[in-house]
Amino acid sequence: MSRESVLLFGLGGIGGIYACILQLSGKCDVHVVARSNYNAVKEKGFKLISPKFGNHDGLKFAGVWKSTEEAAASGTKFSYVLCANKALLDAKPSLSDHLQPIITPSLTSIVLLQNGVGAEEPLHKSFPETTVISAVVWTGGKPLPTADGVEQFNREGLTIGVDYRKNGDKAEEDATLEKLVGWLKAGKGDCTVTEDIQSERWVKVIWNCCWNSLTTATRLKTGPFFESSSQALPLCYTVMREVEAVAKAKGLKIEDGTVDKLIKQCTDVAYPGLPSSMMADNFAGRPMEVEVILGTPVREGQRLGVPVPTLTAIYTIVKALDYGNQNAEAAKA
């Protein structure tokens, strides 16, 4: 029997690692959509450097494609499409636009390997019959400067669950998740399965709302930010508590002590502390994940009548930084 196929959309730091984990599992045919690294990956194969998975050179994927259109034209039908591009809710074309050619109804499931909250809703709207699996990524990954592979650092792990669709068959959706998790585990990937993925995503966004936005706006890693003034650490508590209050108002399960734990996880890091992916995107002038990290929590706070004044101010500032990065003329004025 021929093996099922998966497609990795977004072969960067995280997508590269999960393409390798699935490739090493030997359970499925792995195809990738690569953009800036297409030529390197097509010619040389793919490299993984990892303390956990070991070093692998010249991994050959079943298909390397320039776009989802090209992947679809190959005639391959995909059981899963794993999306590890940056979660940019206002991007044109949207993620749904990219996925349109490769979703086969009642076969393909979409898997989000992305930070932030609110990315599932547009996918449910575009693909109401499709299972959407959502994962919180606890993995450190970065593309190699040679563009033909990735380096995995710190830990590797996913907290993963179905973002259940309306009128879907829960048992069927759970079985779809279970099969993917089996493949990831066969590749030595660490998966914690949850039936409440939204609570997990919101815990991570309490973290990202604070550290990503403040490191971006101040251009400082967390260590120098903490020593910059006596107001710095209290601001972190205020931001996190606002997002926590929104999550609780949504009826999500946020354990007591979550904010203290998330602050400690950061203050425990040796000087100079943590940078963030948003800070790196800002330095590089790339679009930032402003909407999924700050915009959705602000809008949900407003919708539910939860005061989010500090978060709104930070959202506005980071949104303006993002606007300046995307509008060179406005930034020069």
Ligand SMILES: NC(=O)C1=CN([C@@H]2O[C@H](COP(=O)(O)OP(=O)(O)OC[C@H]3O[C@@H](n4cnc5c(N)ncnc54)[C@H](OP(=O)(O)O)[C@@H]3O)[C@@H](O)[C@H]2O)C=CC1
């Ligand atoms: N890296 C990390 O350690 C962590 C990342 N995350 C989250 O994981 C997600 C992925 O992040 P990360 O891997 O770091 O991001 P990267 O920027 O490293 O990778 C994103 C990839 O998506 C590709 N891409 C974007 N749009 C398209 C397109 N239209 N067609 C084809 N390829 C496309 C990019 O291609 P190109 O090179 O051409 O731009 C790039 O290779 C984000 O939500 C991030 O917040 C979460 C935890 C940790």
Ligand SMILES: CC(C)(CO)C(=O)C(=O)O
């Ligand atoms: C890697 C980590 C956890 C650091 O805050 C992150 O999610 C990010 O930078 O976006």
